Amino acid sequence: MEQRIDRKRLTALLDGIQGVKAVLIGDMCLDVYWFADMTQSVLSRETPHFPLPVVEEKMSAGAGGNAAVNMSVLCDSFLPVGIVGRDWRGACLLEVLKKQGISTEYLVEVDDRVTNAYCKPMRRGFSAEVMEDPRLDFESFTPLSKEAEDALLEKLNEATKGADLLCVSDQFASGCITPKIRERINELAKGGLLTVVDSRSKIGLYRNCILKPNEIECARALGMADDALSRERADEAAIKAAAVALSEKTDSSVCLTLGDRGSMVYRGGDFTPISAIKLSPPFDIVGAGDCFLSAFSLALAAGAETAEAGAIGSLASGVCVKKLHTTGSASREEILALYDSAN
Ligand SMILES: Nc1ncnc2c1ncn2[C@@H]1O[C@H](COP(=O)(O)OP(=O)(O)OP(=O)(O)O)[C@@H](O)[C@H]1O
Numbered sequence: 001m002e003q004r005i006d007r008k009r010l011t012a013l014l015d016g017i018q019g020v021k022a023v024l025i026g027d028m029c030l031d032v033y034w035f036a037d038m039t040q041s042v043l044s045r046e047t048p049h050f051p052l053p054v055v056e057e058k059m060s061a062g063a064g065g066n067a068a069v070n071m072s073v074l075c076d077s078f079l080p081v082g083i084v085g086r087d088w089r090g091a092c093l094l095e096v097l098k099k100q101g102i103s104t105e106y107l108v109e110v111d112d113r114v115t116n117a118y119c120k121p122m123r124r125g126f127s128a129e130v131m132e133d134p135r136l137d138f139e140s141f142t143p144l145s146k147e148a149e150d151a152l153l154e155k156l157n158e159a160t161k162g163a164d165l166l167c168v169s170d171q172f173a174s175g176c177i178t179p180k181i182r183e184r185i186n187e188l189a190k191g192g193l194l195t196v197v198d199s200r201s202k203i204g205l206y207r208n209c210i211l212k213p214n215e216i217e218c219a220r221a222l223g224m225a226d227d228a229l230s231r232e233r234a235d236e237a238a239i240k241a242a243a244v245a246l247s248e249k250t251d252s253s254v255c256l257t258l259g260d261r262g263s264m265v266y267r268g269g270d271f272t273p274i275s276a277i278k279l280s281p282p283f284d285i286v287g288a289g290d291c292f293l294s295a296f297s298l299a300l301a302a303g304a305e306t307a308e309a310g311a312i313g314s315l316a317s318g319v320c321v322k323k324l325h326t327t328g329s330a331s332r333e334e335i336l337a338l339y340d341s342a343n
């Protein structure tokens with residue numbers, strides 16, 4: 001397997017990462033799993049439905065919250081900045097973050113928005129197999145109020161004072177990264193703060209950052225078909241051309257992630273192809289992107305070369321894809337264990 005980093009250097013960088021002062025601004029979300037034991041279900045008298053008797057409830061941080069957990073696992077000085085609604089989901093999300101040892105001081109609580117949440121009813125029957133029902137999503141579809149935006153801006157400014165790294169997780173159409181907040185992020189990036197961005201639909205609006213789109217996000221930002229950069233349609237030359245096009249459009253560097261094909265970094269006029277760790281199935285790729293973003297960005301902030309940061313991102317996301325049925329994060333020990341088993 002191709003490894004661009006030796007063990008001594010990997011250990012030194014993981015030590016360095018621990019001391020990075022990192023901030024993440026983004027759309028925090030609560031993931032809720034309700035496990036129903038359908039063997040206990042009795043036909044309702046009032047409706048022609050079998051209810052879902054919930055016997056177990058699990059909660060974790062999703063979207064930007066998952067990226068936050070991933071960062072906090074690797075570095076000691078980490079602050080998430082974002083918006084939380086004053087509702088039961090907000091209270092649960094704050095609790096989940098606190099339990100992970102994450103500061104909630106820079107999260108702004110507001111009354112006029114719902115806390116983003118994905119609630120997943122999971123059915124179990126006689127076998128151990130679990131089936132997911134349609135999700136119940138909580139999302140605000142109106143823009144952030146001016147008051148909330150101002151409060152968030154203040155938190156962003158405070159949190160980034162003396163920071164080494166700013167990560168951005170811009171996930172929802174009407175999320176917390178408003179045009180004004182994005183303008184401030186671009187300004188901080190221009191001022192020299194290392195800024196790494198993951199954005200579901202607006203990656204093309206950032207400037208002077210390092211952008212981390214996946215193949216679909218990159219294709220969309222360039223006005224191409226969703227599958228234009230897929231394995232079937234794009235060779236290495238096409239992937240490189242897309243990275244350059246996005247970079248030129250945004251005055252930014254680009255780290256284009258490609259699932260099990262690894263990633264392609266275009267930075268300072270140079271290409272750095274990064275291979276994914278070769279793993280055997282089964283996989284659970286949910287959260288792999290957050291894990292890559294966190295480890296890659298922290299490694300750069302700790303002084304890693306592009307190829308070294310890419311190797312650390314691949315290792316961390318490799319740990320994550322082997323954690324089944326959970327978004328998953330990668331600790332220093334898990335990263336080192338995967339490195340050792342892969343060599
Ligand atoms: N099957 C796999 N085997 C090994 N590594 C993988 C696999 N899938 C993903 N990865 C690693 O995770 C990184 C990020 O994956 P991907 O490009 O799918 O991100 P993403 O689409 O942003 O993910 P997400 O769905 O979490 O947003 C890849 O560059 C690769 O290093």
Ligand SMILES: [Mg+2]
Nearest residue numbers: 198214289290
């Ligand atoms: Mg992603």
